[in-house]
Amino acid sequence: MTLDAKYFRRSAAAVHSVLKHSSYPENVYFNFVASKNKDFQDLRKMVKSIFPSLSFKVYSFNEFRVKKLISSSIRQALVNPLxxxxxxxxxxxxxxxxxxxxxxxxxxxxxxxxxxxxxxTGSKNYWSSRVL
Structure with missing residues (x-):
């Protein structure tokens, strides 16, 4: 799941729903992706403060990697590189x-x-084509 300040409440609601309906919430691990900007550490701290026992990691995403590829003609909601x-x-x-x-x-x-x-099994496995 992606994390950013603008949509943080949505992320928190999704995490809450996963944990609430999980038979073994202690076995759920979250990998968040956030832009490496001034909010990066704050977002990490907010997740930890709201869900103190949550197992998670926040990865940084270089938004400049895709920023130049985003067309100006798409709708505003899709302009966010995340x-x-x-x-x-x-x-x-x-x-x-x-x-x-x-x-x-x-x-x-x-x-x-x-x-x-x-x-x-038998389906195309995206991870198997990963270059290590």
Whole structure:
């Protein structure tokens, strides 16, 4: 999930819904992606203060990597470079992470473990093509 100051409440609501509906919330680990700017450390501290027992890591995303690629003709909501960070998850997140469920400010009403348990055998595995 991405983190930024403007949409922080949405991220917090999504985290809360995942934890609330999880059978084993202590087994849930969050990987957040945030722009490396003045808010980076503040966002990390806010997550820790709201969810003190949450296991998480905040990765930085170089927004200049995509800023030049964003067309000025798209709608304003898509101008934020963090919207495109999900495309770079294989490069951002540590290699030891085998599987990711990307959440985009969703509110879950069931256990996320059900999504995690879906077998991807036989499907195209994005992570297997990762350059290490």
């Amino acid at each position: 919207n495109y960070a999900r495309t770079y998850l294989a490069e951002i997140i540590q290699p030891c992470v085998e599987r990711v469920i990307y959440l985009d400010y969703v509110v879950l009403v069931d256990d996320i473990q059900k999504l995690r348990s879906i077998s991807l």
